[in-house]
Amino acid sequence: MVTIEDVARRAGVSRQTVSNVINAPAKVREPTREKVDAAITALGYAPNAVARRLRTQRTSTIGVRLDAYSGGVSGVVLDRFVHALTEHAATRGLRVLLYAARTVDEELRHINELADGGEVDAIILTGTSRDDRRAERLRERDMPFAAFGRPWGTEDPAEASHPWVDIDGAAGTRAATAYLLGDAGPRVAFLGWPPDSETGDDRERGWREAMAAGSGDRAAPRISSEDGVAQAQGAIRTLLKDDAVDGIVCASDALAIGAHLAAVEAGRPGLRIVGFDNTAAAEALGISSVEQLPERVAAGLLDMLMGPEERRISHPPAPVGLLVEPQLIVR
């Protein structure tokens, strides 16, 4: 292994000058820098990341939880998010360290380990809930963090207690509903999950608002189903027997696929349906869907952790919230 000492010896300068060439080239005179650069390339030197971390007390690493694989249609959004985060982090000189956890307690243990061991400079939370214990723990431990998911309850971006970015689900279903109202007809139904899930209620709200604001038929039903193709198919099968609907806005692609299958079954393959998440399955079946743009979320979170141009993590990051407007993909 080539060390900074080797380079210094070869270039006939001191360690620190080599260090300066790498970290603060402006401090070094041109001819000196050239000598050092020549030595660096001749020896193939690269700074040892571990030694640097020990000295600077910065790991340039952020931790991200990988959820237990759900097996369902969803989960893809998170995968795309992790991918985008990794790419964006790289351009800012950060690395992404994974940890897997199936439960909150398991995740809390991991958070402790990462913090105790000084392994990461910041943590990205996903899927935050009201009074999130992880957020609490991270605050206690004084570990910078940002969340993919709004702090339900206090959603005013101006008075956030920590940085967060979330998809504006209501905006997504609003756009979907407006599209169907214009393109299909006034009787646009909503197929959602049973009430009281925060994400679900948010998406329902968008439909309600668009129906009220536009030319929506007040009588258009709100149907409830667990998140699964078969369950949704059953629910919509029943619906299509009696009700005359022009289109269905769904809270997820799994629901949309079920609705689509029920429509085909009922001899109405042209019934307009819009899903949510824009998964490969919806794409494969040609179902329109609301695309979450997890890449924007990833970029937004890093901006918050670091400031838009910085290359180091703010401590603590400014507590602001950002809602990303999703995009309707029409098929």
Next chain:
Amino acid sequence: MVTIEDVARRAGVSRQTVSNVINAPAKVREPTREKVDAAITALGYAPNAVARRLRTQRTSTIGVRLDAYSGGVSGVVLDRFVHALTEHAATRGLRVLLYAARTVDEELRHINELADGGEVDAIILTGTSRDDRRAERLRERDMPFAAFGRPWGTEDPAEASHPWVDIDGAAGTRAATAYLLGDAGPRVAFLGWPPDSETGDDRERGWREAMAAGSGDRAAPRISSEDGVAQAQGAIRTLLKDDAVDGIVCASDALAIGAHLAAVEAGRPGLRIVGFDNTAAAEALGISSVEQLPERVAAGLLDMLMGPEERRISHPPAPVGLLVEPQLIVR
């Protein structure tokens, strides 16, 4: 931050004794150990991972590439693999560091960086090809690695040049074909990609072998389509016009979904179709599929890198190959 020195002072012993309590408790006398343990819990001490890495020259971290998000039906296998790897790695005291790359050259750069900076102890390659440049580079650099994917060309597990684990695609299609021969009829067609992709040819071989070995109809066709729902749908639409087939074994779920749609369209919703990868989309549509079990691949790769019970990476790991038999999921 609590250091080993703080603990030593509080317990009234030396640094090294504290270190021994943590890393080699057998070397420490019982009463001493108790004192130290008490101090550790009182102060909430945890060893600094970065300092330890610098001294031991081991990072206990493995690097894994995250592919560019493909957007298609596939990709999920890799995500599940990364997840399983993270979980298994954790139980062996390893961390998983991600890097994103879109091209081979980009990946080679990342490999160099990770090796130069001493960031990882080993790298996991995915999607290996014949004469893989990454494998070559890693060998040159003396970085331990293992691959998800066989070294096409020399597939005899006994004479591998590096450790690898792969899914036995032929075994998967063999099982799928045998199942359809028994359950549907002798005319089992194969819907695959254009020839000369290694994975594709492997999967086709399984079908051929099972057809020859079982009661397969020699005349059953082998149809070719690019990997996409629409393309496959078109190909099978044509097929179903003339040919009478009892079932179709497909090289991917995307193809299977296309075939399924064509079958429904042709008024044969009961036509037996088997896909490959067992994606959420296939599950949602109730299409049988071959499940790759990426969890086993992850476990197998770590066993190879570390030995089945060890907690440190062998250098170099023994070059052996392992084919994991996939599992047919009947729906």
Next chain:
DNA sequence: AAATAAAATTTGATCGATCAAAAATTTTGG
């Protein structure tokens, strides 16, 4: 050209742990 200011470079200390060898203690055996 000397005095002063500014810039460039070097030196010594440090980050927090483990390794290797030395010193202190306990155990064993005659």
Next chain:
DNA sequence: CCAAAATTTTTGATCGATCAAATTTTATTT
């Protein structure tokens, strides 16, 4: 009970870099 062996504990060096302060060199001013 003492010497030798075995065990336990401590000390000093080190991993490879950066920080802070000291020193040297160059540039500016009078």
